[in-house]
Amino acid sequence: MHLVHRKKIVLFFIAFLAFTSAFGQGKNNPFYDYNRKIHFGFMIGTDFSDFKYDFSNSWYSQKTIHTVEVQHVPGITLGAVSDIHLSEHFHLRFIPTLVLTQRNVKYGTTGDTVAPKQVESAIVEFPLLLKFASERHNDVAFYVIGGGKFGWDLSSDFKAVKNPLNPKLAVIPQNFSYEFGAGLDMYFPLFKFSPEIKLSRGINNVLYKDGTIYTDIFSRFRSNFLFISFYFEG
Numbered sequence: 001m002h003l004v005h006r007k008k009i010v011l012f013f014i015a016f017l018a019f020t021s022a023f024g025q026g027k028n029n030p031f032y033d034y035n036r037k038i039h040f041g042f043m044i045g046t047d048f049s050d051f052k053y054d055f056s057n058s059w060y061s062q063k064t065i066h067t068v069e070v071q072h073v074p075g076i077t078l079g080a081v082s083d084i085h086l087s088e089h090f091h092l093r094f095i096p097t098l099v100l101t102q103r104n105v106k107y108g109t110t111g112d113t114v115a116p117k118q119v120e121s122a123i124v125e126f127p128l129l130l131k132f133a134s135e136r137h138n139d140v141a142f143y144v145i146g147g148g149k150f151g152w153d154l155s156s157d158f159k160a161v162k163n164p165l166n167p168k169l170a171v172i173p174q175n176f177s178y179e180f181g182a183g184l185d186m187y188f189p190l191f192k193f194s195p196e197i198k199l200s201r202g203i204n205n206v207l208y209k210d211g212t213i214y215t216d217i218f219s220r221f222r223s224n225f226l227f228i229s230f231y232f233e234g
Contacts, residue, residue: 002227019078022093022230027136027138027139027185027187028139028188028189029187029188029189029192030085032047032187032192033085033088034085034131036085037084037085038080038082038083038084038085039081039083039085039192039233039234040080040081040082040083040174040233040234041080041081041083041192041231041232041233041234042074042078042079042081042232043077043078043080043081043095043097043229043230043231043232044076044077044078044079044229044230045076045077045196045227045228045229045230046074046075046076046077046227046228047074047075047076047077047099047101047225047226047227047228048072048074048075048225048226049072049075049101049102049103049121049223049224049225049226050072050101050103050223050224051070051105051119051223051224052201052202052222052224053068053070053207053218053220053221053222054218054219054220055217055218055219056216056217056218056219058213058216058217059218062213062216062217063110064109064110064213065107065108065213065214065217066108066109066110066189068105068106068107068108068109068217069105069106069108070103070104070105070106070233071103071104071105071106071108071116072103072125073101073102073103073104074106075099075100075101075102076099076100077097077098077099077100077227077229078097078098079095079096079097079098079229080095080096080097081093081231082094082095082114083131083232084155085141089132089133089134090130090131090132090133090143090174091130091131091132091133092128092129092130092131093127093128093129093130093131093145093147094126094127094128094129095127095129096124096125096126096188097124097125097126097127098123098124098125099121099122099123099124099125099151099225100121100122100123101120101121101123101225102118102119102120102121103118103119103121104116104117104118104119105117105119105169105214107164107214112182113149115117117168117169117214118169119154119169119170121153121155121171122153122154123151123152123153123154123158124151124152124204125149125150125151125174126149126150127147127148127149127179128147128148128149129145129146129147129179130145130146130147131144131145132144132145133141133185136185136187139186139187139188140184140185140186140187141184141185141187142182142184142185143181143182143183143184143185143194144181144182144196144227145180145181145182145183145196146178146179146180146181147153147179147193148176148177148178149176149177149178149179149200150174150175150176150178151174151175151177152173152174152175153171153172153173153174153175154173155175156170156171157170157171158170158208158210159170162210167210167212167214168210169214169215170208170210171206171207171208171223172206172208173201174204174206175204175206175223176202176203176204177200177201177202177203177211177223177225178200178201178203178231179198179199179200179201179225179227180198180199181196181197181198181199181227182196182197182198183195183196183197183198183229183231184196190234191232191233191234192231192232192233192234193230193231193232194230194231194233195228195229195230195231196227196228196229196230196231197226197227197228197229198226198227198229199224199225200223200224200225200226200227201222201224201225202222202224203222205220205221205222206221206222206223207219207220207221
């Protein structure tokens with residue numbers, strides 16, 4: 001994702017949090033975090049993903065491709081929430097999530113125009129996160145969150161039969177990441193609503209090299225995500 005686009009999204013979300021926090025009045029569910037050890041809910045949101053890539057030695061010896069750009073396409077995230085209240089301010093959260101996303105890798109060549117290589121993914125993720133929440137101000141509390149996760153790309157076709165006339169860009173299914181973010185807990189009479197922004201950084205190399213120039217110019221891919229999520233917990 002372009003840095004300018006990412007900054008605009010982050011600034012918009014911060015402004016949204018500041019706007020919504022100004023409306024905390026009264027105190028709904030004053031014992032929400034104390035009357036039950038475990039809370040459940042669901043999450044819906046959007047994601048913006050790209051690849052953090054490094055070039056291999058082949059990049060410097062070839063003369064065909066002169067630029068590479070990863071174009072992001074907004075995706076969809078859906079998840080189920082299990083929240084364990086550890087103490088007054090700490091929560092342990094397990095949020096199995098389905099992430100639908102697409103990344104387009106655009107190659108600038110000296111010859112014929114090459115259509116962007118599309119990498120479509122349906123990823124099942126299993127994040128385990130630690131959340132630290134501030135004191136409630138009426139019906140609003142600020143929190144930060146971070147942890148790690150494992151993901152499996154159900155759409156990975158790196159073992160599919162290759163078409164030499166139309167080579168595809170494939171990634172391996174396993175993905176390990178760490179993530180961190182912030183949000184607001186907003187308490188309503190019957191539920192808690194939490195808008196959240198979060199960054200995810202891939203750790204392992206997900207690049208599958210198929211022997212074509214489109215993969216040989218890279219030494220590794222790591223999956224990066226920006227998540228904007230909305231949680232509803234009972």
